Amino acid sequence: SQQGEEDPQALSIQEGENATMNCSYKTSINNLQWYRQNSGRGLVHLILIRSNEREKHSGRLRVTLDTSKKSSSLLITASRAADTASYFCATVYNQAGTALIFGKGTTLSVSS
Amino acid sequence: DAGVIQSPRHEVTEMGQEVTLRCKPISGHDYLFWYRQTMMRGLELLIYFNNNVPIDDSGMPEDRFSAKMPNASFSTLKIQPSEPRDSAVYFCASSYRGARGYTFGSGTRLTVV
Numbered sequence: 001s002q003q004g005e006e007d008p009q010a011l012s013i014q015e016g017e018n019a020t021m022n023c024s025y026k027t028s029i030n031n032l033q034w035y036r037q038n039s040g041r042g043l044v045h046l047i048l049i050r051s052n053e054r055e056k057h058s059g060r061l062r063v064t065l066d067t068s069k070k071s072s073s074l075l076i077t078a079s080r081a082a083d084t085a086s087y088f089c090a091t092v093y094n095q096a097g098t099a100l101i102f103g104k105g106t107t108l109s110v111s112s
Numbered sequence: 113d114a115g116v117i118q119s120p121r122h123e124v125t126e127m128g129q130e131v132t133l134r135c136k137p138i139s140g141h142d143y144l145f146w147y148r149q150t151m152m153r154g155l156e157l158l159i160y161f162n163n164n165v166p167i168d169d170s171g172m173p174e175d176r177f178s179a180k181m182p183n184a185s186f187s188t189l190k191i192q193p194s195e196p197r198d199s200a201v202y203f204c205a206s207s208y209r210g211a212r213g214y215t216f217g218s219g220t221r222l223t224v225v
Contacts, residue, residue, distance in 0.1 A: 033213065042116070042203055042216030043155075090211075093157065098143065098210035099168065104154040 004032075004089040004103035012109045019076040021106040023089030024069075030097055032065060032072050033090045037105070043088060046074075079110045118204050118217035125224055130192040133220045136185055137206030145214065146179055146189050147203040155203075161187065162210075194224045 004025045013019050025032070031050045035043040049056045049065045049072065056063045062075040076083055086105040093101035117136040125131050137144050145160040159169040161181045169179070176195070181187040191198055201221050205214040 031211075033211075035214075040218075042205075042218050043214070044216070045213040048213055088155070092211045094168065096167075096210070098162065099145065099157055099160050100211045100214065101157060102147075102155040 006103045006106040023072045116217035128193045133189040135204030141206035145205045
């Protein structure tokens, strides 16, 4: 079963606009991670945010984490056509903290 | 490093046949994970290894599925006999020290007819 659930399921925007994706999860976490998957490819790790962090930046990516609401958001600023992909949040699924469970993802389409 | 390498990229087989998927993790990574991805169920964790030892196989759907990791540089996922409902994309991923950022392979798209 999924621990994280992304919202929306699909998002279509124009180049230059910002894209925001949300993730809600059920149990307490040590960290939350975001991955990108281009069509026909494997997932690529984007960013990890720890439970004691509220916000983290990496280039055009901004991730926030609200542990009280058990939610996270991924913001992509000034989107490009190359950002077209599916985006997944992932949380640790076991007490040992060694395996990730993924949501079903948000499919982002950026048109030029 | 060439990344996580999976083979074959595509596999089409007939129901009842044995299928073997292969994975070479990144050198130095001590964890290896097998996932299955379908539209209906998303990404499902099947099994994972730590230092070549299977740690959790609770996600393996049936006894028809088995996985091995004979050494640090090679793992296999075998389905015997295969069924149409096994059709999916199977991913292998590796990491260093657990869930701190996985590196995924490009996947094997399996079609069972």
